[in-house]
Amino acid sequence: MIGSSNRWWAILAALSCAAAAPAWAQPKGEEWDYALTVQMGGMQMPLPASKVCARPDEGNTPPVDKHCQLKERRVSGATTNFRIVCGPPEPGELKGEFTRKGDRVEGRYTMTQGGESMTVVAVGKRLGACDPSKPVALEGKK
Secondary structure, X not given: OHXXXXXXXXXXXXXXXXXXXXXXXXXXXXXXXXXXXXEEOOEEEEEEEEEEEEOHHHOXXXXXXXXXXXXXXXXXXXXXXXXXXXXXXXXXXXXXXEEEEOOEEEEEEEEEEOOEEEEEEEEEEXXXXXXXXXXXXXXXXX
């Protein structure tokens, strides 16, 4: 079942952190505050808000888990479509689309594993500049 899979929850949580590369190789980042809602089996569940310091060249594509590969990423204007394939040990796929509208981004992606799927709806608001090589402090924590 998808809900019990640690990897899928880790991918979901990965929206709250960016993969770090050497500071000299990274362009200036943009800090985003995301509100996330999971839809599965006719139910909806809000997730805690998350902040991300993303590099502009990532095109709002979620970070990829070590057992996963970004297979497709198409950018057309303000919209980024992507497909991520995972496995083994737990094969699955994540497909989605994000569209940037000024200082706002809206998107959704569907995670499929073992014939089951869940959809995540994300709405993000750009907060300003950030350094992608440093972790983003979660609200109320330093």
